[in-house]
Amino acid sequence: MTLRRVSISLLALASLVGLGNAAARANDMDTIQPFQMLRSLQFVQDTVVLGDHSAAEMQRFMLGTIDERLRSADQAIFDDPRNVDAALIYAMSGGNPATLEYLVARDINGNFDNRIADSLRKYLSGKGTLIAKSLGEISKEYRNTDLAPYLALVAGNVTITRDPADALKFYDWARLTAPGTIVEEAALRRSLAVAVDAKIVDKAGGYANRYARRYLYSPYASQFADLFVQLVVEHYDVIKQEDIEATLGYMDNDRRREVYLRIARKAAIAGRKDLTKMAADQARALSGTAEGADALANLYGSLANISTENVDDAMQAIMDIPAESLSPKDLALRRAAEAVAKEVLRKPEPPPESLTQANANTTDADAGAVAAAEDDAELQDPTAPPTPAAAPQPQPVSAEADAGNAAALDPAVRTFVDTGRSKLDAIDDLLKQESP
Known part of the structure; x- marks a missing residue:
C-alpha cells in the first residue's frame, strides 16, 4: 500500500469514527478489517519516529480504536490470518495486553498460535526472561511472515541479559526486515545500548552512525544522544574525532553543539583532558550567537586544566564566567572546581619532626579562618519550571563544604570532587616522602 493510500485510509477511518451517531459508527466500523x-497505526507510528511528533496524539487514538474493534469483532473474522497477525502486532505495538488475553480465551477455532500468545503474555507481564529461548525459536520459524520483525524485536529484548551478542542478531533481523519503521528505530537504539554496555566499540559506532542518519528527529533520540556521549567518553582511545564528526555531521549546528557540550562535561568529570579540550573547542566554534554556549564550553574546557601547572589561569577563566549563564548543576560544578583548585595550590603539611611545624600550623589556622560566602540553595533540575520562592540568605561556608553539599546532590559533581581529591592525596604523599 502506498503512502498516499495509507494516508487516505487513515483520514477515512478518523472520519468514520468521529462523525455520525453511535449506531452509524458501529456499522461503519464493522466494514473495516483489523x-x-x-x-x-503503523503509518502513524512510523511518522512519529521520522520526526512528525504531532502524530503522537493520533497514535493514541488509533490504539484505542483498534482495541475497540478487536473486542467487538465476531470470532469468524479471525479465520483470516491477516487479522490474527494484526491482533498480535497490536499487542506488540503498545496495545492493551488484556485484549490479547480476551481474544485468545475466546478462540474456539484455534486461529491463534498458543505458543506466541503464551510468550507474549509472559513478556507483557514482565516475565520475558522465562521465554527467551522458546521465543527465539518461534521468531526464526515466523521469519517469512508479517510478524517477523516484531517477534525478532521482542526476542532481542528478552535475550539481552542472557546473551547480548545473540540479542544483537535478533535486532539486526528486525531492522533489516522493517526498514524505515518504528521497529527499525527501536532495534537500532537498543542495539547501540547493548553494544555500549558490552564494549563492542566497532559495532556501537556503526549503530550510532545509522541512527543519526535515519532517526535523528525521533522523540526517542535523546536516549541515542546519551548512549553516544557515553560511547565517546569511555572509548576515546579507540574512537577518534573524525569518527565523532562522521556521526554528528548529520545534525544541525545546534544539535552538534549540544552533544559536544555534553561530551565535554562528562569528559571533564572523568578526567579525560584531551577529549574535554577537543569537545569544548568544537562547542565554542559552533556557538554562534547562542546565549550561554561559550560559557559552558569555557567552563568544561577549563576544568581539564585544574590539575595542571596552569591551574591559576584555569581557575581565573572559570571564575570569569557569569553565574547567571550557568545552570544550578553547573554552578555546583564550578564551586567544586574552586575547592579542588585550592587543594592543588595548598602546600602539603610538613612531617611532624620538621622544625617548621609550628609555623605551618599557624598558617593553616589563618587560612582555615577565611570562609567564602556562597549561596547554599538546594540544586534543582534545570529543566523544571521556575517556582516562586523567597530569596535564599547567604550562609558563610567554606568552598570545600559547599562543594561537598553540591556533590551530595549531584553524582557528577561528587565524582569530579572525589577524583580530584584522590589525585591530590597521592601528590601530598609523594611530596612528604621527598621532604628532608
Missing part, C-alpha cells in the same frame, strides 16, 4: 486498521 488488518486494515493496523496499517494505519
Whole structure:
C-alpha cells in the first residue's frame, strides 16, 4: 500500500469514527478489517519516529480504536490470518495486553498460535526472561511472515541479559526486515545500548552512525544522544574525532553543539583532558550567537586544566564566567572546581619532626579562618519550571563544604570532587616522602 493510500485510509477511518451517531459508527466500523486498521497505526507510528511528533496524539487514538474493534469483532473474522497477525502486532505495538488475553480465551477455532500468545503474555507481564529461548525459536520459524520483525524485536529484548551478542542478531533481523519503521528505530537504539554496555566499540559506532542518519528527529533520540556521549567518553582511545564528526555531521549546528557540550562535561568529570579540550573547542566554534554556549564550553574546557601547572589561569577563566549563564548543576560544578583548585595550590603539611611545624600550623589556622560566602540553595533540575520562592540568605561556608553539599546532590559533581581529591592525596604523599 502506498503512502498516499495509507494516508487516505487513515483520514477515512478518523472520519468514520468521529462523525455520525453511535449506531452509524458501529456499522461503519464493522466494514473495516483489523488488518486494515493496523496499517494505519503503523503509518502513524512510523511518522512519529521520522520526526512528525504531532502524530503522537493520533497514535493514541488509533490504539484505542483498534482495541475497540478487536473486542467487538465476531470470532469468524479471525479465520483470516491477516487479522490474527494484526491482533498480535497490536499487542506488540503498545496495545492493551488484556485484549490479547480476551481474544485468545475466546478462540474456539484455534486461529491463534498458543505458543506466541503464551510468550507474549509472559513478556507483557514482565516475565520475558522465562521465554527467551522458546521465543527465539518461534521468531526464526515466523521469519517469512508479517510478524517477523516484531517477534525478532521482542526476542532481542528478552535475550539481552542472557546473551547480548545473540540479542544483537535478533535486532539486526528486525531492522533489516522493517526498514524505515518504528521497529527499525527501536532495534537500532537498543542495539547501540547493548553494544555500549558490552564494549563492542566497532559495532556501537556503526549503530550510532545509522541512527543519526535515519532517526535523528525521533522523540526517542535523546536516549541515542546519551548512549553516544557515553560511547565517546569511555572509548576515546579507540574512537577518534573524525569518527565523532562522521556521526554528528548529520545534525544541525545546534544539535552538534549540544552533544559536544555534553561530551565535554562528562569528559571533564572523568578526567579525560584531551577529549574535554577537543569537545569544548568544537562547542565554542559552533556557538554562534547562542546565549550561554561559550560559557559552558569555557567552563568544561577549563576544568581539564585544574590539575595542571596552569591551574591559576584555569581557575581565573572559570571564575570569569557569569553565574547567571550557568545552570544550578553547573554552578555546583564550578564551586567544586574552586575547592579542588585550592587543594592543588595548598602546600602539603610538613612531617611532624620538621622544625617548621609550628609555623605551618599557624598558617593553616589563618587560612582555615577565611570562609567564602556562597549561596547554599538546594540544586534543582534545570529543566523544571521556575517556582516562586523567597530569596535564599547567604550562609558563610567554606568552598570545600559547599562543594561537598553540591556533590551530595549531584553524582557528577561528587565524582569530579572525589577524583580530584584522590589525585591530590597521592601528590601530598609523594611530596612528604621527598621532604628532608
